Amino acid sequence: MNDGTLMPVSAAEIEWTDEADVVVAGLGVAGAAAAIEAARAGADVVALERLGGGGGAAAMSGGFIYLGGGTALQRALGFDDSVENMKSFMKAALGPGVDEAKIDVYCEGSVEHYDWLVGAGVVFDESFWGEPGWEPPHGEGLMYSGGENAAPFNATIPPAPRGHLPRRAAVTGGEQAGGYMLMKPLLDFVDDLGVRTLYDNSIRSLVVDDDGRVVGVVSRSFGNDMAIRARRGVVLATGSFAYDDTMLHDHAPQIEGRPAASIESHDGRSILMGQALGAATAHMDATEVAIFCDPQLMARGILVNGQGQRFVTEDTYPGRIGQATLLNQGGEAFVIIDEASYEEALTTESTSAMMRATPKWVCESVGELEAEIGLPTGSLSATVDLYNMHAANGTDPLFGKKSQWLKPISTPVAAYDLRGMTGGFTLGGLKTTVDSEVLHVSGVPIPGLYAAGRCTSGVCAGGYASGASLGDGSFFGRRAGVSAAAAG
Amino acid sequence: MNDGTLMPVSAAEIEWTDEADVVVAGLGVAGAAAAIEAARAGADVVALERLGGGGGAAAMSGGFIYLGGGTALQRALGFDDSVENMKSFMKAALGPGVDEAKIDVYCEGSVEHYDWLVGAGVVFDESFWGEPGWEPPHGEGLMYSGGENAAPFNATIPPAPRGHLPRRAAVTGGEQAGGYMLMKPLLDFVDDLGVRTLYDNSIRSLVVDDDGRVVGVVSRSFGNDMAIRARRGVVLATGSFAYDDTMLHDHAPQIEGRPAASIESHDGRSILMGQALGAATAHMDATEVAIFCDPQLMARGILVNGQGQRFVTEDTYPGRIGQATLLNQGGEAFVIIDEASYEEALTTESTSAMMRATPKWVCESVGELEAEIGLPTGSLSATVDLYNMHAANGTDPLFGKKSQWLKPISTPVAAYDLRGMTGGFTLGGLKTTVDSEVLHVSGVPIPGLYAAGRCTSGVCAGGYASGASLGDGSFFGRRAGVSAAAAG
The missing domain is CATH 3.50.50.60 (FAD/NAD(P)-binding domain)
Known part of the structure; x- marks a missing residue:
C-alpha cells in the first residue's frame, strides 16, 4: 500500500x-x-x-x-x-x-x-x-x-x-x-x-x-x-x-x-x-483457522497427519482442529472412518453436510488404505491398532477424546483428504x-x-x-x- | 516501557x-x-x-x-x-x-x-x-x-x-x-x-x-x-x-x-x-529455539512427544528440533536411546557434552520405559516397533532420517526428559x-x-x-x- x-x-x-x-x-x-x-x-x-x-x-x-x-x-x-x-x-x-x-x-x-x-x-x-x-x-x-x-x-x-x-x-x-x-x-x-x-x-x-x-x-x-x-x-x-x-x-x-x-x-x-x-x-x-470437514465425521473417526499419526482430539471445537492441522502439521490431515461410523454420521443433522462429499479412498483393510493414501507402511496400522486397543476400553490416553465417540475402527474403512482444506x-x-x-x-x-x-x-x-x-x-x-x- | x-x-x-x-x-x-x-x-x-x-x-x-x-x-x-x-x-x-x-x-x-x-x-x-x-x-x-x-x-x-x-x-x-x-x-x-x-x-x-x-x-x-x-x-x-x-x-x-x-x-x-x-x-x-541436548545423542536415538510419537528427523540441525519441540509439541519431548547407542555417543566429541547428563530413566524394556515416563500405554512401544521395522531396512519413511543413523532400538533403553529444555x-x-x-x-x-x-x-x-x-x-x-x- x-x-x-x-x-x-x-x-x-x-x-x-x-x-x-x-x-x-x-x-x-x-x-x-x-x-x-x-x-x-x-x-x-x-x-x-x-x-x-x-x-x-x-x-x-x-x-x-x-x-x-x-x-x-x-x-x-x-x-x-x-x-x-x-x-x-x-x-x-x-x-x-x-x-x-x-x-x-x-x-x-x-x-x-x-x-x-x-x-x-x-x-x-x-x-x-x-x-x-x-x-x-x-x-x-x-x-x-x-x-x-x-x-x-x-x-x-x-x-x-x-x-x-x-x-x-x-x-x-x-x-x-x-x-x-x-x-x-x-x-x-x-x-x-x-x-x-x-x-x-x-x-x-x-x-x-x-x-x-x-x-x-x-x-x-x-x-x-x-x-x-x-x-x-x-x-x-x-x-x-x-x-x-x-x-x-x-x-x-x-x-x-x-x-x-x-x-x-x-x-x-x-x-x-x-x-x-x-x-x-x-x-x-x-x-x-477453519477446516472444511463435517465435525460429525471427524468426531466419529480419527484424524491423522502425513505420518499416519493422530495429533488432536477429534471431538473438540473444529477450529482447534483447523489450527492444529495448519499450524502444527503443515496443513496435512486425513480423516479415517469406518463404514459403520460413516453411515451413522450421514444420519445426523449438520450444517456442514456439504462437507460430507464421498470419501476419497475406501478400502477393505487399514493396510490397504494406508497404501492408497501413500502413508508410510505400517504407520496408519500402528495408529489404528493403538487407538482400537484403548477405544475398546472406552479410553483415549493420547488425546482424551470422550468415551461417547470412542469405538474401535472396523472395516471397510475410508479416508477423506483434508490437505489444502484449511483457511x-x-x-x-x-x-x-x-x-x-x-x-x-x-x-x-x-x-x-x-x-x-x-x-x-x-x-x-x-x-x-x-x-x-x-x-x-x-x-x-x-x-x-x-x-x-x-x-x- | x-x-x-x-x-x-x-x-x-x-x-x-x-x-x-x-x-x-x-x-x-x-x-x-x-x-x-x-x-x-x-x-x-x-x-x-x-x-x-x-x-x-x-x-x-x-x-x-x-x-x-x-x-x-x-x-x-x-x-x-x-x-x-x-x-x-x-x-x-x-x-x-x-x-x-x-x-x-x-x-x-x-x-x-x-x-x-x-x-x-x-x-x-x-x-x-x-x-x-x-x-x-x-x-x-x-x-x-x-x-x-x-x-x-x-x-x-x-x-x-x-x-x-x-x-x-x-x-x-x-x-x-x-x-x-x-x-x-x-x-x-x-x-x-x-x-x-x-x-x-x-x-x-x-x-x-x-x-x-x-x-x-x-x-x-x-x-x-x-x-x-x-x-x-x-x-x-x-x-x-x-x-x-x-x-x-x-x-x-x-x-x-x-x-x-x-x-x-x-x-x-x-x-x-x-x-x-x-x-x-x-x-x-x-x-x-535451542534445545539443550547433545545432538550426538539425539541423532542416535529417537525423539518422541507426550503421546510417544516421533515428530522430527533426529539427525537434522538441532535448532530445527528445538522449533519443532516448542512450536509444534508444546515443548514436550523425550530422547529414547538404547544402551549401545548411548555408549557410542559418549565416545564422540561434542561441544554439547555437558548436555549428556545421565538419562532420567533406564529400563529393561520399552514397555517399562513407557510406563516410567508416563506415556500412554502402548504408545512408545508402537513407535519403537514401527521405527525398528524400517530401521532394519535402513529406511525412515516417516521423517527421512539418514541411513547412517538408523539402527533398531534395542534394550536396555533409556530416556532423557527435554521438557522445559528449550529457549x-x-x-x-x-x-x-x-x-x-x-x-x-x-x-x-x-x-x-x-x-x-x-x-x-x-x-x-x-x-x-x-x-x-x-x-x-x-x-x-x-x-x-x-x-x-x-x-x-
Missing part, C-alpha cells in the same frame, strides 16, 4: 468539510456497537462505511457471540457457568500471550453484554445444540464453540456452552443466518439513534493536531475526498488484514492465499493508519486498552484514537473460539463508543 | 551537543559492520554502545556466520555450492513468509561477504566438522548449520555446509569462542578507521526534522543526556527484544521466561523507536529494504533511518539456521553503513 495516504495529515493543512463529535470508521459489529454507545452517551456521531451498506463480515458470518458467566440464556437452558470458569477457559484456550486484563473485563461484563444485545433487539432462541458441528442446524441459541467440553480443558475447567447465536429468520428461498440477524437490529438501532451513516465512504487518513491528538479523518466517496472533523474522537473498526497480501506475508504467512470467513475490504488499513501514528500492535501472527482470518492488530484506547508503542494511549474489532488484538492471542470476534468486537466496540464520546 | 522517551523529538527543540555524518546505535556485529562501511565511504562516524565495551550478543555467541554459494572456504574444503542452491535452501528452510528479495541479495553477495570478513581480519580455519552438534569441537571453520544435509531438504536441494566459524584462539584458562574471534577484528577495524566509539552510552530517542527526516539521536551516558546530530543518517543496531517482557508477551509468548543466546540489553528499544515514527515490522512472532531469541523486528532503509508502513523508507541485525526482520521468517543472525546482521549492517554514508 504505497499511495502515501497512510501518512497522518496535519490539521493545519485541512479544510473541514463536515464534523461530528465522534467519527466511526467501519459499520460491522464493532463500528455499530461503537456508534450506538457514543450516540446513547449524547454524542453526535457519523459512521463511515466503505461498502454500500452496513454489516461487514459480521453480517455474513454464522453469528456466534462468545458469552458466558451465567447469561440469561445459559441459565434458562440449565447450564451453570461462572465468570471465573469463563476466565480460566479463555486464558487457557486462547493463548499463549493473551491480554489477561481484556479477558477479565470481558468475562466480568459478559452477562450484561448479553442483556444489552437482547435490549438492542437481538433475539436468541431458548434452545441448545449439543452435537459436533460448526453451527447449529436450526438456529438453536446456544452451542459449545471453543472446545470447552473436550480435552484437555474439560479435565480441569467445568465446561459450559458459550456460543450464543441469534435466531434465524425464514425468508423467501431460505433463511437469514445468525450474523445477519445480529447486525440487522444493531444497524436499525444505529439509525434510530440518529447516527449519520455515510456509505460508499472509505477512510483514507487520520488527521492530527500539533499536540499529536487525532482530530478527524480524510475519507473518500466516489473519488471525492472529505475531511471530517471529530470533536471528541475517532473509532477505527474496519476489520482484519486477511485480504492484504503484503501484511499476510509479513505477519501471518500461514494463511497466504487462503483467507476465509472474511471480506475483501479487510485490507488492514486501520492497523496501518494507527501504526503510522506510532501505535503498538499485538499478535499479528495469530489466525483463526482463516487474522486475529492480530492494534493494541488497545480495556477502554479501547489505541496504545502508542511507548505504552500511553494516542489521544483521540479508539479501535475495536478485528483491526485490534482482542481476547485471542494464539487460540480461537467461535464467537470471540463478534464477542470482543461488540464488547470493546461499545467501550470505544463510550470512551470516544467522553473524550475531548 | 512508559518513560515517554520513545516519542520522537523535534529537531526544533534540540540543542545539539555533538555531531557526525553517521550515528550508529549499538556495537554488536551489525553496528560494527555499519560503522566500518560508513567510515570507509568517507563518513565521520560516531558509534554509541550501551555497555562498557563493544561486541554485543555476537561476541558471546558461537560465532557462526551463514555463508555460501561457493565461498573460498567451501571451495578449499572441496564443497560444491551455488548461489541458486543457497537461495533454494534458505527460502525453503527459513519460511514461510521469507523476504525473498533479501535472501536473493544475501546469497548473491555471500562470496564477497566472506572475503570482506577475511579482509577485515577474521580468520577461518580450513577444516570441516561433519558430526552432529551445535558447534564444532576444535574451532573447525565449516559445518552444516541449518539441516541442509537432512530431510526434507536433502531430497531436493543439493546440500552444502554453510556455517562458517572464526578460528578460536587459545587464551589462559581456555580458549576464546568464535563470536569473540569475529568481533575482535571487527572492533579493531572500527577503531583503526577512526570511528568515535562512545561506551556506556544508550540511545534514548530519535530526533526528527519538520519533514519527518531522522536527523539525530538523544542518548544518555551516566545520567546525562546528549543530543547528537547525524548529518547523513542514523543506523539502529541494538539487537533483539528477547529481554523485553511486554514485547515477548505481545509478539512471541512462546519464549516468555526462556530467553537464550541473547543479552539483557536486548530490550527491543530500536524497534519501538522505529515504530514511533510509523515504521513497519515483520515476523515479530518468529524465534530461534531462544527473537527474529522479528523493523522491516527494512535490501539497502537497510527502515520502511514506513506506507511502504516508503523513513528518510535518514537505517537498521540491521536482530532489531530488524532479516533473512529468517519462521525457520532458522545457525549463522543467519551474524550473517544477515553483518551483511545488512554493511549495507546500512553504505546507505547512511551516501544519504543526506
Whole structure:
C-alpha cells in the first residue's frame, strides 16, 4: 500500500468539510456497537462505511457471540457457568500471550453484554445444540464453540456452552443466518439513534493536531475526498488484514492465499493508519483457522497427519482442529472412518453436510488404505491398532477424546483428504486498552484514537473460539463508543 | 516501557551537543559492520554502545556466520555450492513468509561477504566438522548449520555446509569462542578507521526534522543526556527484544521466561523507536529455539512427544528440533536411546557434552520405559516397533532420517526428559529494504533511518539456521553503513 495516504495529515493543512463529535470508521459489529454507545452517551456521531451498506463480515458470518458467566440464556437452558470458569477457559484456550486484563473485563461484563444485545433487539432462541458441528442446524441459541467440553480443558475447567447465536429468520428461498440477524437490529438501532451513516465512504487518513491528538479523518466517496472533523474522537473498526497480501506475508504467512470467513475490504488499513501514528500492535501472527470437514465425521473417526499419526482430539471445537492441522502439521490431515461410523454420521443433522462429499479412498483393510493414501507402511496400522486397543476400553490416553465417540475402527474403512482444506482470518492488530484506547508503542494511549474489532488484538492471542470476534468486537466496540464520546 | 522517551523529538527543540555524518546505535556485529562501511565511504562516524565495551550478543555467541554459494572456504574444503542452491535452501528452510528479495541479495553477495570478513581480519580455519552438534569441537571453520544435509531438504536441494566459524584462539584458562574471534577484528577495524566509539552510552530517542527526516539521536551516558546530530543518517543496531517482557508477551509468548543466546540489553528499544515514527515490522512472532541436548545423542536415538510419537528427523540441525519441540509439541519431548547407542555417543566429541547428563530413566524394556515416563500405554512401544521395522531396512519413511543413523532400538533403553529444555531469541523486528532503509508502513523508507541485525526482520521468517543472525546482521549492517554514508 504505497499511495502515501497512510501518512497522518496535519490539521493545519485541512479544510473541514463536515464534523461530528465522534467519527466511526467501519459499520460491522464493532463500528455499530461503537456508534450506538457514543450516540446513547449524547454524542453526535457519523459512521463511515466503505461498502454500500452496513454489516461487514459480521453480517455474513454464522453469528456466534462468545458469552458466558451465567447469561440469561445459559441459565434458562440449565447450564451453570461462572465468570471465573469463563476466565480460566479463555486464558487457557486462547493463548499463549493473551491480554489477561481484556479477558477479565470481558468475562466480568459478559452477562450484561448479553442483556444489552437482547435490549438492542437481538433475539436468541431458548434452545441448545449439543452435537459436533460448526453451527447449529436450526438456529438453536446456544452451542459449545471453543472446545470447552473436550480435552484437555474439560479435565480441569467445568465446561459450559458459550456460543450464543441469534435466531434465524425464514425468508423467501431460505433463511437469514445468525450474523445477519445480529447486525440487522444493531444497524436499525444505529439509525434510530440518529447516527449519520455515510456509505460508499472509505477512510483514507487520520488527521492530527500539533499536540499529536487525532482530530478527524480524510475519507473518500466516489473519488471525492472529505475531511471530517471529530470533536471528541475517532473509532477505527474496519476489520482484519486477511485480504492484504503484503501484511499476510509479513505477519501471518500461514494463511497466504487462503483467507476465509472474511471480506475483501479487510485490507488492514486501520492497523496501518494507527501504526503510522506510532501505535503498538499485538499478535499479528495469530489466525483463526477453519477446516472444511463435517465435525460429525471427524468426531466419529480419527484424524491423522502425513505420518499416519493422530495429533488432536477429534471431538473438540473444529477450529482447534483447523489450527492444529495448519499450524502444527503443515496443513496435512486425513480423516479415517469406518463404514459403520460413516453411515451413522450421514444420519445426523449438520450444517456442514456439504462437507460430507464421498470419501476419497475406501478400502477393505487399514493396510490397504494406508497404501492408497501413500502413508508410510505400517504407520496408519500402528495408529489404528493403538487407538482400537484403548477405544475398546472406552479410553483415549493420547488425546482424551470422550468415551461417547470412542469405538474401535472396523472395516471397510475410508479416508477423506483434508490437505489444502484449511483457511482463516487474522486475529492480530492494534493494541488497545480495556477502554479501547489505541496504545502508542511507548505504552500511553494516542489521544483521540479508539479501535475495536478485528483491526485490534482482542481476547485471542494464539487460540480461537467461535464467537470471540463478534464477542470482543461488540464488547470493546461499545467501550470505544463510550470512551470516544467522553473524550475531548 | 512508559518513560515517554520513545516519542520522537523535534529537531526544533534540540540543542545539539555533538555531531557526525553517521550515528550508529549499538556495537554488536551489525553496528560494527555499519560503522566500518560508513567510515570507509568517507563518513565521520560516531558509534554509541550501551555497555562498557563493544561486541554485543555476537561476541558471546558461537560465532557462526551463514555463508555460501561457493565461498573460498567451501571451495578449499572441496564443497560444491551455488548461489541458486543457497537461495533454494534458505527460502525453503527459513519460511514461510521469507523476504525473498533479501535472501536473493544475501546469497548473491555471500562470496564477497566472506572475503570482506577475511579482509577485515577474521580468520577461518580450513577444516570441516561433519558430526552432529551445535558447534564444532576444535574451532573447525565449516559445518552444516541449518539441516541442509537432512530431510526434507536433502531430497531436493543439493546440500552444502554453510556455517562458517572464526578460528578460536587459545587464551589462559581456555580458549576464546568464535563470536569473540569475529568481533575482535571487527572492533579493531572500527577503531583503526577512526570511528568515535562512545561506551556506556544508550540511545534514548530519535530526533526528527519538520519533514519527518531522522536527523539525530538523544542518548544518555551516566545520567546525562546528549543530543547528537547525524548529518547523513542514523543506523539502529541494538539487537533483539528477547529481554523485553511486554514485547515477548505481545509478539512471541512462546519464549516468555526462556530467553537464550541473547543479552539483557536486548530490550527491543530500536524497534519501538522505529515504530514511533510509523515504521513497519515483520515476523515479530518468529524465534530461534535451542534445545539443550547433545545432538550426538539425539541423532542416535529417537525423539518422541507426550503421546510417544516421533515428530522430527533426529539427525537434522538441532535448532530445527528445538522449533519443532516448542512450536509444534508444546515443548514436550523425550530422547529414547538404547544402551549401545548411548555408549557410542559418549565416545564422540561434542561441544554439547555437558548436555549428556545421565538419562532420567533406564529400563529393561520399552514397555517399562513407557510406563516410567508416563506415556500412554502402548504408545512408545508402537513407535519403537514401527521405527525398528524400517530401521532394519535402513529406511525412515516417516521423517527421512539418514541411513547412517538408523539402527533398531534395542534394550536396555533409556530416556532423557527435554521438557522445559528449550529457549531462544527473537527474529522479528523493523522491516527494512535490501539497502537497510527502515520502511514506513506506507511502504516508503523513513528518510535518514537505517537498521540491521536482530532489531530488524532479516533473512529468517519462521525457520532458522545457525549463522543467519551474524550473517544477515553483518551483511545488512554493511549495507546500512553504505546507505547512511551516501544519504543526506
